[in-house]
Amino acid sequence: MKIGVLLKQVPDSETRIKLGADGAGIDEAEVKWVINPYDEYAVEEALRLKEKKGGEVVVVTAGPARAVEAMRQALAMGADRGIRVETGAVSPDACFTAKLLAKACEGEKFDVIFAGKQAIDDDCAQVHIGVAECLCVPHVTPIEKFSISDDGTKAVVTRPVAGGKKETVESMLPAVFGCEKGLNEPRYASLPGIMKARSKPVVEMKAEELVVGFAPRVKPVLLTLPPERSAGKIVQGEPEKAAEELIRLLREEAKVI
Amino acid sequence: MADILILAEHANGKLKKYSLELAGKAAELAKVSGCDLFAVAFGSPAESLVAELGFYGVRKVFLPSHEALSSYSGEAYAKALCDLVSKKKPSVVLATASTMGKDLMARAAMRLDTGLASDCTAVSIDGGKLKLCRPIYAGKLLAQVEIDGLPQMATLRPNVFPVPSPESSAAEVESFATEPGIVAARVTGTSDAESGMVDLAEADRIVSGGRALGSADGFSMIGELARALGASVGASRAAVDAGFISHDHQVGQTGKTVNPTLYVACGISGAIQHMAGMRTSKVIVAINKDPEAPIFSKADYGIVGDIFKVVPAMTNAAKKLLSE
Numbered sequence: 001m002k003i004g005v006l007l008k009q010v011p012d013s014e015t016r017i018k019l020g021a022d023g024a025g026i027d028e029a030e031v032k033w034v035i036n037p038y039d040e041y042a043v044e045e046a047l048r049l050k051e052k053k054g055g056e057v058v059v060v061t062a063g064p065a066r067a068v069e070a071m072r073q074a075l076a077m078g079a080d081r082g083i084r085v086e087t088g089a090v091s092p093d094a095c096f097t098a099k100l101l102a103k104a105c106e107g108e109k110f111d112v113i114f115a116g117k118q119a120i121d122d123d124c125a126q127v128h129i130g131v132a133e134c135l136c137v138p139h140v141t142p143i144e145k146f147s148i149s150d151d152g153t154k155a156v157v158t159r160p161v162a163g164g165k166k167e168t169v170e171s172m173l174p175a176v177f178g179c180e181k182g183l184n185e186p187r188y189a190s191l192p193g194i195m196k197a198r199s200k201p202v203v204e205m206k207a208e209e210l211v212v213g214f215a216p217r218v219k220p221v222l223l224t225l226p227p228e229r230s231a232g233k234i235v236q237g238e239p240e241k242a243a244e245e246l247i248r249l250l251r252e253e254a255k256v257i
Numbered sequence: 258m259a260d261i262l263i264l265a266e267h268a269n270g271k272l273k274k275y276s277l278e279l280a281g282k283a284a285e286l287a288k289v290s291g292c293d294l295f296a297v298a299f300g301s302p303a304e305s306l307v308a309e310l311g312f313y314g315v316r317k318v319f320l321p322s323h324e325a326l327s328s329y330s331g332e333a334y335a336k337a338l339c340d341l342v343s344k345k346k347p348s349v350v351l352a353t354a355s356t357m358g359k360d361l362m363a364r365a366a367m368r369l370d371t372g373l374a375s376d377c378t379a380v381s382i383d384g385g386k387l388k389l390c391r392p393i394y395a396g397k398l399l400a401q402v403e404i405d406g407l408p409q410m411a412t413l414r415p416n417v418f419p420v421p422s423p424e425s426s427a428a429e430v431e432s433f434a435t436e437p438g439i440v441a442a443r444v445t446g447t448s449d450a451e452s453g454m455v456d457l458a459e460a461d462r463i464v465s466g467g468r469a470l471g472s473a474d475g476f477s478m479i480g481e482l483a484r485a486l487g488a489s490v491g492a493s494r495a496a497v498d499a500g501f502i503s504h505d506h507q508v509g510q511t512g513k514t515v516n517p518t519l520y521v522a523c524g525i526s527g528a529i530q531h532m533a534g535m536r537t538s539k540v541i542v543a544i545n546k547d548p549e550a551p552i553f554s555k556a557d558y559g560i561v562g563d564i565f566k567v568v569p570a571m572t573n574a575a576k577k578l579l580s581e
Contacts, residue, residue: 011394013395013510013511013529013530013533014529014530016397016529017394017397017398019398026394026398037511038511093372094363094373094375095366095367095370095371095372095373098367120394120395120510120511121393121394122393123375123376123391123392123393123394123395124375125359125363125375125376126359126363126366126367126373126375129331129360129363129364129367130363130364130366130367132364133335133364133367133368134367137441138330138331138332138441138442139331139332139364139442140331140442141360144504156445160356160505161356161357161447162268162355162356162357162456163268163450163455163456164450164456164505165447165448165449165450166447166448167329167444167446167447167448168444168445168446168447168448169442169443169444169445170442170443170445171441171442171443172441172442175441175442180504181504181507181511181512182504215405216372216405217366217370217371217372217373217404217405217406218372218373218374218402218403218404218405219402219403219404219405220400220401220402221388221401221402221403222400222401223393223398223399223400223401224398224399224401225398225399226392226396226397226398226399226536226537229536229541229555230554230555231553231554231555231556232541232556232557232558232559233557233558233559234553234558234559234560234561235558235559235560239560239562239563239566239567239570240566240570242560242562242567242570243560243567243568243570243571243573243574244570244574246542246558246560246571246574247571247574247575247578248574248578249558250519250540250542250558251578254519254540254557254558256462256518256519256539256540257462257486257487257519257575257578257579
């Protein structure tokens with residue numbers, strides 16, 4: 001089986017995000033870079049599928065040179081090789097990134113592609129869907145359960161939908177699946193895994209050679225900080241009295257109940 | 258400027274509240290631009306139901322009809338939307354950032370080779386160009402964006418825009434014939450929801466519990482306060498990871514982003530990632546025994562105390578007050 005994983009390197013969720021000097025990007029000085037948390041579920045599911053069906057797991061990333069670090073982590077978990085699309089010369093939006101990743105995936109003819117359901121930096125949740133469209137394959141996202149048929153031609157997945165319901169979806173392969181938290185427990189890279197990862201191949205492609213003459217469709221104009229919240233009032237007193245007073249305030253002062 | 262098209266949703270014989278919010282905002286944009294507002298609705302709703310969109314400014318509703326569209330398929334629904342867009346050539350297509358909206362719009366935008374700004378919390382129009390604001394880094398930053406492509410596509414976050422007062426008159430309803438193409442992924446079953454569960458992203462009031470609840474049983478106390486306040490139940494990541502409650506209830510950066518009028522956080526310290534999911538709540542209430550808990554610096558009201566004493570007391574007080 002040829003299994004692809006779309007991977008993105010993002011700032012760790014603990015990071016205090018600061019605006020860059022030009023208001024156009026973030027200040028990367030103190031950022032700790034990690035694999036997008038949702039992509040970890042994608043890597044893990046890919047590895048489990050490889051363990052079940054054999055084959056290889058290829059990690060595909062669009063990003064700058066530092067993104068290789070995140071790819072090495074996936075390789076250390078057990079992925080076999082990587083493809084990185086260098087995006088330094090372009091500033092891709094979700095649409096452009098999807099085109100780049102799809103082009104990078106084209107030659108590989110993946111049977112299954114896993115991706116995180118969204119990246120925790122831009123929160124677009126669009127790229128993996130765009131990749132599916134470019135490759136003319138179905139997509140199902142977000143998925144909480146994944147299983148593959150014995151003959152490897154289709155997958156059955158579970159997807160949470162509105163109101164706490166779960167949908168069961170049967171998809172022909174190849175297809176793209178966006179992974180949700182709870183799909184699996186990502187493994188830790190072992191020490192031997194980390195050592196081996198160093199020599200696993202990561203091929204570089206250039207964005208401007210993969211997709212020629214394309215410009216992003218969504219343009220950022222300005223980045224700002226959201227309004228700050230400040231502390232309100234602490235309701236004093238014994239639990240029962242304080243609780244009563246709080247309920248009263250919510251009704252009469254805040255007018256929310 | 259050509260017209261605006263919105264994707265309206267419905268469930269259980271009613272239009273979704275967030276679809277009315279969407280219609281209201283889209284109607285405002287259409288009015289400013291001097292153009293018309295149309296809607297498309299899937300799932301074969303009753304004509305009389307979708308005609309109600311007229312009260313919110315929609316002139317005509319298109320109902321794509323084909324047997325294969327009776328249950329959701331990202332590819333098929335996206336194709337139907339694209340077919341309608343090719344026919345009617347709207348300059349703007351808007352949907353709610355709901356499960357269906359996010360999915361279908363992403364596929365359609367790619368197919369139409371245009372830009373999609375997702376999960377927007379503000380939108381205005383100037384000279385036919387949309388100006389959108391969307392939270393990024395889980396709301397730690399706001400990005401103002403514009404779209405270079407036609408149609409301009411965006412999804413709007415639920416529970417942000419107001420539901421306008423109904424007026425005008427009922428919309429026309431027109432069937433729209435479309436071929437879904439090959440449907441390679443299909444829904445084969447749907448499980449029942451947890452009883453009475455409201456999608457947290459749409460909930461107007463939420464009571465959330467943290468790991469301090471100690472157990473799944475501890476969460477029943479949260480459920481009681483939620484019931485007394487007519488609220489949904491949320492949880493911190495720690496509580497979910499500890500197995501006290503399912504991930505569907507998780508609020509935060511790797512859970513749901515919510516925007517209720519009232520958010521009551523019980524035994525939740527207020528880690529950055531949790532705050533990221535609920536920071537835009539209109540009123541935040543924090544109950545925690547640690548006076549230094551970071552959440553107090555962002556809460557409108559707080560009680561420093563034992564949640565096992567305070568929460569039941571709040572439930573009693575709420576029941577008394579709301580029964581008056």
